[in-house]
Amino acid sequence: MQKFMQIAIKEAKKAQKIDEVPIGAVIVVNGKILGKAFNKRNSSKIATHHAEILAIEKACKKLGDWRLENAEIFVTLEPCPMCAGAIANARIKKLVFGAYDTSGTNHNLIFEILNDTRLNHKVEIVGGILESECKQLLTDFFKKKR
Amino acid sequence: MQKFMQIAIKEAKKAQKIDEVPIGAVIVVNGKILGKAFNKRNSSKIATHHAEILAIEKACKKLGDWRLENAEIFVTLEPCPMCAGAIANARIKKLVFGAYDTSGTNHNLIFEILNDTRLNHKVEIVGGILESECKQLLTDFFKKKR
Numbered sequence: 001m002q003k004f005m006q007i008a009i010k011e012a013k014k015a016q017k018i019d020e021v022p023i024g025a026v027i028v029v030n031g032k033i034l035g036k037a038f039n040k041r042n043s044s045k046i047a048t049h050h051a052e053i054l055a056i057e058k059a060c061k062k063l064g065d066w067r068l069e070n071a072e073i074f075v076t077l078e079p080c081p082m083c084a085g086a087i088a089n090a091r092i093k094k095l096v097f098g099a100y101d102t103s104g105t106n107h108n109l110i111f112e113i114l115n116d117t118r119l120n121h122k123v124e125i126v127g128g129i130l131e132s133e134c135k136q137l138l139t140d141f142f143k144k145k146r
Numbered sequence: 147m148q149k150f151m152q153i154a155i156k157e158a159k160k161a162q163k164i165d166e167v168p169i170g171a172v173i174v175v176n177g178k179i180l181g182k183a184f185n186k187r188n189s190s191k192i193a194t195h196h197a198e199i200l201a202i203e204k205a206c207k208k209l210g211d212w213r214l215e216n217a218e219i220f221v222t223l224e225p226c227p228m229c230a231g232a233i234a235n236a237r238i239k240k241l242v243f244g245a246y247d248t249s250g251t252n253h254n255l256i257f258e259i260l261n262d263t264r265l266n267h268k269v270e271i272v273g274g275i276l277e278s279e280c281k282q283l284l285t286d287f288f289k290k291k292r
Binding site: 041042044045046047048049050053056057060061064065066067068080081082083084085086088089090091105106107108109113116118119120 | 187188190191192193194195196199202203206207210211212213214226227228229230231232234235236237251252253254255259262264265266
C-alpha cells in the first residue's frame with residue numbers, strides 16, 4: 001500500500017507546485033495504475049475538481065466503464081462527502097487514505113457515509129497509511145499561506 | 147420554483163431519449179440559468195456524470211468561480227451522497243428537488259449529509275416540487291426496462 005501512496009504523494013506535490021492544496025489520488029486495479037490526479041479546484045475554478053473525482057474520471061475513461069469494481073483508490077487525505085459518494089458510485093472496492101482530516105470539517109463523515117447500510121455498495125476503508133508524510137505536506141502548505 | 151423544475155424535467159427528458167435514467171438539473175443565480183444538464187453515466191461511462199455534477203461544472207465554468215454562492219439547484223430526483231457533497235462544496239445556497247428517492251438506496255441521506263454540523267456550508271433543502279411529474283418519468287423508464 002505504501003508504494004501507491006507514495007505515488008499519490010507525488011501527485012499531491014504537483015498540486016503544491018501550482019499553489020493548490022496538496023492532495024493526490026491514484027486508482028489501481030490488479031496492481032496497475034488506471035488513473036492519478038491532484039487537486040486543482042482553485043486553478044480550474046471548478047468545485048468538483050478534487051483529486052479523487054479527477055482520478056475516478058480518468059480511470060473510467062481508461063477502462064471504458066463507470067464501474068471500477070476491482071479498483072482501490074489511494075488518497076493522501078481523508079475524502080470529503082462528495083468524494084466518498086463518488087467512490088461508492090464508481091463501485092470502488094477499497095479506499096486507502098493517508099492523513100485524517102482532523103483539522104477539516106469532514107472528519108469521520110467518510111466512515112459514516114460509506115458504512116451507511118442504505119448504500120448498495122460496500123467500500124473497505126483503511127486510514128493512516130504514510131500518515132505523517134501526507135499530513136506534513138498539508139501542514140507546510142497552510143503554514144506558508146498564513 | 148415550478149418554472150425551473152420544468153426546465154430540469156426537460157433536461158431529464160433528454161436523458162430519457164438516449165436511454166439514460168431520466169434525471170435533470172438546472173442551476174440558477176438571481177433568476178438566470180447558469181448551467182443545465184442531464185444524467186449521462188451510461189453513455190459517457192463515467193461514474194461521476196450525474197446531472198447535478200455536470201450542471202455544477204457548467205455553472206462554475208460560466209461564472210469563472212468554484213463558489214456558486216447565491217445559486218439554487220433544481221433537480222428532478224433527490225440527490226445521492228456524491229451530489230449532496232458537490233452541492234455543499236460549490237457553496238450552493240438552496241437545493242430544490244422533485245421526486246423523493248424512496249425506491250433508491252440513498253433516501254434521506256441527502257438530509258443527513260447536508261444537515262451535518264461538521265460541514266462548513268449550510269444548504270437549504272426543499273423536496274417534492276412537481277413531485278408526481280418527476281416521479282412518473284422514472285416510473286415509466288423503469289417499467290419499460292423490465
